[in-house]
Amino acid sequence: MTYQSQIRRQTALISTRKARKGWASPSSWAAAIGVGVVAFGIWAGINRPATNIAPYTGEIGGFAFSPFHKGESPQTGDYPTTAQIKSDLALAAKHTHNIRTYTVEGDLGQIPALAQGMGLNVTLGAWLDRHSEANAKELAKVVQVANANPDVKQVMVGNETILRGDQSVPELVSEIRSVEKQVHVPVSTAEPWHVWLKHPELANSVDFITVHLLPYWEGVPEKIAVQDSMNRYEAVHKMYPNKKIVIGEIGWPSDGIDIGAARANNINQARFLRDFFNLAQQKHLDYFVMEAFDQPWKTSFEGRAAGYWGMFTLGRHQKWSLTGPVWNHPEWIWYAAGAALASLLATMALLSRRPDIRFTGKLLFAALVEGFTATLAMLLMYMGQTYLSLGAAAVWSGLALGQGLLLFLLIADSFDLVETIFGRIAKRHFEPMPAPAGAKLPKVSIHLPICNEPPHMVKQTLDSLAALDYDRFEVLVIDNNTMDPAVWEPVAEHCARLGPKFRFFTLGKYKGYKAGALNFALRETALDAEVIGVIDSDYLVEPDWLRSMAPAFDDPAVGFTQSPQDYRDNDGSIFKRMMFWEYAGFFHTGMVTRNERNAIIQHGTMTLIRKEALQNENGWAEWCICEDSQLGLRLFRAGYEAVYSKKSFGKGVMPDDYNAFRKQRYRWAYGAMRIVRGNAAALFNPFNKELTAGQRWHFITGWLPWFGDALGIAFLAMGLVWSLGLILDPVRFEFPIALFMLPSIFLFGFKIVQILALYKSRVPCGFWDRVGAAVAGLALSHSIGKAVWKGLFTNSLPFLRTPKMENAPALVQGLVMAREELVILALTWGAALGVGFGHHWATLETKLWVAVLFTQSMPYLASVGVSILAALPAKAPKLVAAPAVKPMKAPVMHPAAGD
Numbered sequence: 085m086t087y088q089s090q091i092r093r094q095t096a097l098i099s100t101r102k103a104r105k106g107w108a109s110p111s112s113w114a115a116a117i118g119v120g121v122v123a124f125g126i127w128a129g130i131n132r133p134a135t136n137i138a139p140y141t142g143e144i145g146g147f148a149f150s151p152f153h154k155g156e157s158p159q160t161g162d163y164p165t166t167a168q169i170k171s172d173l174a175l176a177a178k179h180t181h182n183i184r185t186y187t188v189e190g191d192l193g194q195i196p197a198l199a200q201g202m203g204l205n206v207t208l209g210a211w212l213d214r215h216s217e218a219n220a221k222e223l224a225k226v227v228q229v230a231n232a233n234p235d236v237k238q239v240m241v242g243n244e245t246i247l248r249g250d251q252s253v254p255e256l257v258s259e260i261r262s263v264e265k266q267v268h269v270p271v272s273t274a275e276p277w278h279v280w281l282k283h284p285e286l287a288n289s290v291d292f293i294t295v296h297l298l299p300y301w302e303g304v305p306e307k308i309a310v311q312d313s314m315n316r317y318e319a320v321h322k323m324y325p326n327k328k329i330v331i332g333e334i335g336w337p338s339d340g341i342d343i344g345a346a347r348a349n350n351i352n353q354a355r356f357l358r359d360f361f362n363l364a365q366q367k368h369l370d371y372f373v374m375e376a377f378d379q380p381w382k383t384s385f386e387g388r389a390a391g392y393w394g395m396f397t398l399g400r401h402q403k404w405s406l407t408g409p410v411w412n413h414p415e416w417i418w419y420a421a422g423a424a425l426a427s428l429l430a431t432m433a434l435l436s437r438r439p440d441i442r443f444t445g446k447l448l449f450a451a452l453v454e455g456f457t458a459t460l461a462m463l464l465m466y467m468g469q470t471y472l473s474l475g476a477a478a479v480w481s482g483l484a485l486g487q488g489l490l491l492f493l494l495i496a497d498s499f500d501l502v503e504t505i506f507g508r509i510a511k512r513h514f515e516p517m518p519a520p521a522g523a524k525l526p527k528v529s530i531h532l533p534i535c536n537e538p539p540h541m542v543k544q545t546l547d548s549l550a551a552l553d554y555d556r557f558e559v560l561v562i563d564n565n566t567m568d569p570a571v572w573e574p575v576a577e578h579c580a581r582l583g584p585k586f587r588f589f590t591l592g593k594y595k596g597y598k599a600g601a602l603n604f605a606l607r608e609t610a611l612d613a614e615v616i617g618v619i620d621s622d623y624l625v626e627p628d629w630l631r632s633m634a635p636a637f638d639d640p641a642v643g644f645t646q647s648p649q650d651y652r653d654n655d656g657s658i659f660k661r662m663m664f665w666e667y668a669g670f671f672h673t674g675m676v677t678r679n680e681r682n683a684i685i686q687h688g689t690m691t692l693i694r695k696e697a698l699q700n701e702n703g704w705a706e707w708c709i710c711e712d713s714q715l716g717l718r719l720f721r722a723g724y725e726a727v728y729s730k731k732s733f734g735k736g737v738m739p740d741d742y743n744a745f746r747k748q749r750y751r752w753a754y755g756a757m758r759i760v761r762g763n764a765a766a767l768f769n770p771f772n773k774e775l776t777a778g779q780r781w782h783f784i785t786g787w788l789p790w791f792g793d794a795l796g797i798a799f800l801a802m803g804l805v806w807s808l809g810l811i812l813d814p815v816r817f818e819f820p821i822a823l824f825m826l827p828s829i830f831l832f833g834f835k836i837v838q839i840l841a842l843y844k845s846r847v848p849c850g851f852w853d854r855v856g857a858a859v860a861g862l863a864l865s866h867s868i869g870k871a872v873w874k875g876l877f878t879n880s881l882p883f884l885r886t887p888k889m890e891n892a893p894a895l896v897q898g899l900v901m902a903r904e905e906l907v908i909l910a911l912t913w914g915a916a917l918g919v920g921f922g923h924h925w926a927t928l929e930t931k932l933w934v935a936v937l938f939t940q941s942m943p944y945l946a947s948v949g950v951s952i953l954a955a956l957p958a959k960a961p962k963l964v965a966a967p968a969v970k971p972m973k974a975p976v977m978h979p980a981a982g983d
Contacts, residue, residue, distance in 0.1 A: 112435040115446035119431075120424045123454045127420035133409035134351045140361040140406045146182030146207075147395075148333055148375035149173075149195070154398055154471075157381035163190035170198045175400060176376050177202040184332065184372045186243055187211035188225045196233035205237045207372070209274075212242035212259065213250045223259060227266045239263060240294060240332070242273045246283065257289040264291070274332040277316040280324070287324050294332035295320050298374065300389065303344020303926070306336065306352040310359045317369075328370075334360060335374035338403055339469070340389025341818050342927040348389050350403055354410040357395070361406075380471035387815050391471050398471055413465055423461035427454040434499045437778075438507055445506025452498040456491050459827060463487055466821055483824055486795055490827055493792055494834065496785035501838050504677050505845045512679050516632035516647075516729045518553070525634050526614035527556040528692065533601040536566050537621040539574035541737070545623055546575075548734075550582050554630040557617075558610055559586045562601040564594040596706035603703045609695065616698055618712070620689040622737040624652065629733035633692055636727040643724025644693040644716065646684055648675070652735035659954040662856035663738050663745060665849050669839070669857055672730070672847045678786065679728040681778025685786070686716025686726070690734050697724055707879075708762065710755025717759060717783065721766050721774040742947075742954035743901040745860075746867045753790050753868040757875025760787065792831075793865045793943075794872035799828065800912065800940045807915035807937065811922045819929035825936045832939045863950040865943035866905055898955025905947035912941040 151172040156162040184207040185195055196206045210226035212219045230236045241260045245251045264271045270291035277295050280287055297313040304312045321329055336356035340348035364371055378398045380391035396402055404410045431450045534542055549559050563572045572590050579588040594600055633645045648671035654664045678684045701718045708714040739745040766774045809817025843854040916937040923930040
């Protein structure tokens with residue numbers, strides 16, 4: 085079959101596929117809707133209400149009453165207005181006849197007066213700390229308010245003053261007795277149960293004991309928490325049988341981290357308090373619920389749970405009713421519906437592009453998209469229920485944005501996975517075949533840029549070019565920035581021996597690096613040449629390369645052709661083998677899939693370019709260190725087609741060590757970011773039509789994993805800082821909610837599974853080679869991430885030539901090459917162990933955080949491991965020699981070569 089007939093057949097096939105494309109594919113709808121129904125059922129199962137909680141129909145004994153609203157805090161001096169206080173008192177009076185306050189600062193001293201006529205008995209509190217002058221003013225005011233308001237039935241001198249260590253017991257006893265002499269109501273102080281058991285002298289100083297029973301803080305599981313509280317109550321009663329005991333605080337938070345076996349959520353709060361209310365009614369206990377309204381200002385010094393003890397939200401909405409079922413997230417159905425709709429749209433939008441995907445693949449894709457979308461929806465649901473300061477809101481919003489980008493990345497990777505494995509039709513598959521003898525073929529000018537390359541390696545490349553089975557071609561060797569004549573002169577002499585088809589130029593110090601050399605070659609190209617070929621200096625090409633690929637240019641729409649990079653120095657060392665298969669994955673999977681939408685990456689070697697197209701685009705971009713990929717994108721923007729062949733027509737040499745491997749990928753990632761910036765309008769502006777939707781999709785999603793590596797560095801840095809806080813200040817630095825931690829773990833696992841699945845489906849290697857390729861790619865994550873950040877914000881990077889044909893380093897040099905990754909690995913593992921042991925491995929959050937850090941350390945472990953493997957001794961690579969070529973007439977030397 086001729087190339088022309090192949091093109092006609094492909095065009096007809098594309099037209100057929102376009103006719104089938106659309107939103108109405110029954111199998112796609114079945115997969116998307118079926119998965120959506122199952123997902124909705126899972127949402128309902130996870131969020132089913134608790135119906136087995138005993139109802140309570142009586143009156144609540146009393147509320148701990150702090151009327152601070154959004155944006156108000158005693159720490160900042162922002163106190164509630166009298167109107168706000170009066171509104172809160174009216175709300176509390178609907179459920180109880182007793183309230184307890186904590187201070188008379190600001191307008192809070194007016195609470196008893198504002199409560200008149202509402203049927204509320206007030207236990208008036210005075211706040212004591214380490215400031216004696218402030219304490220004296222507070223006590224003087226509490227005496228004044230208590231004596232002026234008949235609704236004040238009790239006075240509380242201090243709250244957990246001994247527990248905090250703000251005063252000694254004798255100091256507090258002195259304050260209590262002073263107040264007792266000045267008021268006509270009973271006086272007490274409030275402390276946890278164990279403080280009362282430890283200090284009988286304190287109990288002897290008060291008119292009644294006010295005990296705090298908060299089993300959550302002690303890690304008591306909810307199912308036995310009420311009984312545990314009663315056990316503590318009875319222990320105090322047993323020690324002081326003649327003292328009246330009032331429970332000053334008892335409750336359970338509706339949100340917060342796990343403490344031991346204690347779980348904070350809406351259902352557990354409702355269960356604990358309903359059970360306690362019924363028990364207190366039976367035993368005629370005096371108590372104050374901790375507390376009436378959520379007070380998120382407390383989270384800054386007591387942790388997240390401190391803001392969620394209220395029976396009412398900060399917005400004064402009752403969290404749950406005293407009777408009937410209770411939900412942790414009553415509004416879950418709206419988030420579930422939103423996730424299902426977003427998932428359906430994303431699934432159908434992408435599946436409509438590939439109706440030929442097998443139903444199993446469609447089902448898998450729909451399930452993955454639904455899972456990712458639901459995770460983001462649950463995260464947003466939790467954010468919607470969380471009280472956030474401006475700073476916290478900024479952090480959470482940033483994390484949510486990161487999760488959104490992660491969602492997009494996962495959807496893109498999932499689609500790539502299913503269309504690669506389960507796609508049934510290749511629309512643009514090109515099977516190269518040598519043109520028959522006598523066929524009219526274009527003249528090709530092959531450009532070979534070199535810079536300080538080993539002469540014997542370049543000569544082998546030239547010999548392979550001389551053996552091409554092609555009549556009309558020339559080879560231009562352009563040496564630039566090689567200062568030592570002993571390096572380039574042997575190459576010049578070899579070109580002379582090969583004949584007039586081979587021309588050598590040495591440019592000395594020359595601007596533009598490789599792109600500059602290629603632009604020079606373009607200006608020196610024979611006028612009758614129609615096609616430009618580019619190869620690297622280490623490549624040995626197959627004789628039929630040009631005869632197989634040049635006929636593609638019979639179609640005037642073709643701007644360039646590309647065949648895979650391939651390598652010939654896989655010498656049996658583990659490192660080279662890992663690199664070999666890591667490279668192969670892109671050309672066997674990524675490029676094949678991209679070719680389906682005419683969106684391949686041009687990668688500089690083994691490429692043929694229509695000269696007219698190259699000249700129309702003003703040659704190679706000297707501002708971009710990846711001038712090859714930039715040219716390919718420019719040609720797509722100009723409307724050209726690309727032809728990709730999976731067949732390898734040439735083999736080069738891989739980097740010799742890990743440092744060279746890493747520098748090469750660093751350069752590629754840096755160049756890619758410059759390309760993104762330089763082509764931002766074409767890539768991201770929806771009104772710019774230079775690129776097709778498929779091309780835009782592949783160029784954005786193809787580089788998105790590198791953005792993921794950059795985000796990984798940022799997240800790891802934040803994780804290490806947060807870990808330090810978790811170790812040194814565990815109250816202020818709480819663990820993030822699980823939904824922030826789980827996606828990073830899942831992403832790592834998904835990427836590994838994806839790589840192994842794609843390799844198994846498309847790359848001809850065994851299981852351990854797949855694993856080795858995955859590890860080699862993982863080892864580059866840190867370098868890629870750094871390159872992305874630098875490429876996004878800088879404009880210059882020295883050209884980092886990849887060293888080749890160099891001896892492997894010693895083992896110690898291997899560790900030195902990965903020293904940066906080794907330090908980060910040690911810091912990450914140290915942080916993980918510090919958090920784990922610091923928190924006694926006691927909670928799910930602790931274990932998840934350690935798992936996150938361990939997952940984030942994997943690229944660094946891979947880097948160190950690959951660097952060590954690269955340093956292990958290996959036999960010298962066997963380079964395949966090119967066929968012997970008879971000497972030809974000396975070439976015409978450009979004056980720049982020097983004589």
